[in-house]
Amino acid sequence: MRKKGKAILIGAGPGDSGLLTRKGAQRLETADVVIYDALVQRDLLDLVSPEASVHFVGKRSNQHAVSQEKLNELLIKEAKKGKVVVRLKGGDPFCLGRGGEEAAALADAGIDFEIIPGVSSAIAVPAYAGIPLTHRGSASGYAVVTGHEDSSKKEEPVDWQALAKFRGTLVILMGVKRIRSIAASLIKYGRNPETPAALIQWGTIGRQKSLKATLSSIAERVETEGFEAPAVIVIGEVVKFHKQLSWFEKLPLIGKRIVVTRSRNQADGFSMLLRDSGAQVLEIPTIRIEIPLNRQGIVDVLLSLNSYDWLVFTSANGVRRFFDFFFKSFDDI
Numbered sequence: 001m002r003k004k005g006k007a008i009l010i011g012a013g014p015g016d017s018g019l020l021t022r023k024g025a026q027r028l029e030t031a032d033v034v035i036y037d038a039l040v041q042r043d044l045l046d047l048v049s050p051e052a053s054v055h056f057v058g059k060r061s062n063q064h065a066v067s068q069e070k071l072n073e074l075l076i077k078e079a080k081k082g083k084v085v086v087r088l089k090g091g092d093p094f095c096l097g098r099g100g101e102e103a104a105a106l107a108d109a110g111i112d113f114e115i116i117p118g119v120s121s122a123i124a125v126p127a128y129a130g131i132p133l134t135h136r137g138s139a140s141g142y143a144v145v146t147g148h149e150d151s152s153k154k155e156e157p158v159d160w161q162a163l164a165k166f167r168g169t170l171v172i173l174m175g176v177k178r179i180r181s182i183a184a185s186l187i188k189y190g191r192n193p194e195t196p197a198a199l200i201q202w203g204t205i206g207r208q209k210s211l212k213a214t215l216s217s218i219a220e221r222v223e224t225e226g227f228e229a230p231a232v233i234v235i236g237e238v239v240k241f242h243k244q245l246s247w248f249e250k251l252p253l254i255g256k257r258i259v260v261t262r263s264r265n266q267a268d269g270f271s272m273l274l275r276d277s278g279a280q281v282l283e284i285p286t287i288r289i290e291i292p293l294n295r296q297g298i299v300d301v302l303l304s305l306n307s308y309d310w311l312v313f314t315s316a317n318g319v320r321r322f323f324d325f326f327f328k329s330f331d332d333i
Helices: 022-029 042-047 068-080 099-108 121-128 160-165 176-188 218-225 237-245 264-276 295-303 316-329
Strands: 006-011 033-036 053-056 084-089 112-116 142-146 169-173 196-201 209-214 231-235 257-260 280-283
Touching: 006 022, 006 068, 006 099, 022 042, 022 084, 022 112, 033 042, 033 068, 068 084, 068 099, 084 099, 099 112, 121 169, 121 196, 121 231, 160 176, 176 196, 176 218, 176 231, 196 218, 196 237, 209 218, 209 237, 231 237, 257 264, 264 280, 295 316
Parallel strands: 006 084, 006 112, 033 053, 033 084, 142 169, 257 280
Antiparallel strands: 169 231, 196 209, 196 231
């Protein structure tokens, strides 16, 4: 009897791979098929079994590698084969990520599914920029909305008039291209033009960069400085805390992109140190450590060591391998 398949929608978080939940990592390790987005950090794929098949279905702005309909079909097709299918999505699956549509398609097809929440960029990115979404005396609540206009809808998807009257913090995702019209709408409906505003680009990873202005000047600053997606927009009095509480962008290696060429199984610790210092790390192993096939030849060489005055090692790997072989053949150095 064929094993019953299952689909798991996992939120990968906003960018920093360390923000993937423990449960999400566990499910990712057991997947037969992984379908992932453009904003998912590639080092998360290191958790995937070598036997699993991996599919890129990235979406960025209007450029889609795979349409939503085809993506739904892929999820259903693979699950019907009896496989565990992981849909790895940036941020949180149910927070402006079309995860609800994918779950509905699975439900309609009779496929078992599971939802594992992720850390939403709406919360994490401002935190990495030192901007608390709520703060006593500044904001007692926040609203998260999309800035991406759906051309198929007759009415604008966001009620900017209502949001202009909201006294809490506004967090806008996918709104960089429409920042001028968004700011104009909020001001038109009564929001103070001097309200602090910020954009945080590539939040939570080493490329993070913040831009601050007022609601009336933010669009001009974005255009002047060439700020592009992906970026999170924050509007409200809490933006003023960025100067005092910014911590991530003060790390010594922020903005630096560093390639680590060590072997895959030895790179993790070094890469983590670099990331903790703010660097964007790209692991490209240029070496692979393997056990020599001619072990007897090594033993023969070891027997003649007493004829040398110096023994020079060229790497820590060489030292470890040498003594592994030596003490398997001899009791005493």
